[in-house]
Amino acid sequence: MTDIEELSASERAYLLIRDGVLEGTYAPGTMIGEASLAKEFSLSRTPVRLALGRLQQEGWIEIFPKRGALVKGLSERQIAELANTRWLLESTSVADAPEAECQRMAQRQLASIEAQQEAFAQGDLRQFVNLTIAFHRRFVEVSGNGIRLELYDRLADRHRFALFSTGDMLQSRCAEIIAEHKALVELMANRDAQGFAKRLQLHMSDSGAAS
Secondary structure, eight states: OOHHHHHHHHHHHHHHHHHHHHTTSSOTTOEEOHHHHHHHHTOOHHHHHHHHHHHHHTTSEEEETTTEEEEOOOOHHHHHHHHHHHHHHHHHHHHHSOHHHHHHHHHHHHHHHHHHHHHHHTTOHHHHHHHHHHHHHHHHHTTTOHHHHHHHHTTHHHHHHHHHHTHHHHHHTHHHHHHHHHHHHHHHHTTOHHHHHHHHHHHHHHTTTTO
């Protein structure tokens, strides 16, 4: 196998295992192993081993030689810290954003909310999660601050894990979540930064710090 092919295989293994961890297929506290993963993905053990090492560096798993890898996920404290950091980035960015950009972004956000409603109606949790992550990211994007956006993007995997870990709750609160998203867009469009910050904090609290 060439270096390029080996890299491609390890990247594939990494993405498959990472998605399994983030989306709850491999739940926190469970053990996963090279041999079983290699068989599941029709890969050799080498790219799987490389992928597991990368995921350990990122803090998602802990490898125990000859035993496998323990899925770690995020603790309640880490999820709370994630919510606080997201709140700071989103609320500060909306406060700094130019009025014209807020109006333009509001239209994109309303279109996203329509898509979120459709995802809820179809019971497509993965699509709703993808849309929600992009929805909240735009509250940072609206300021035009590239450093804040770069920092926010580093939180995307943690945000994804938090959303999937509260999937049942999200489905049960779909109407409330959509209403809260609409309220956030309206506050941004009206340039009510203080109201946006307060509503965002309540939104994160009501949704288990995830959405």
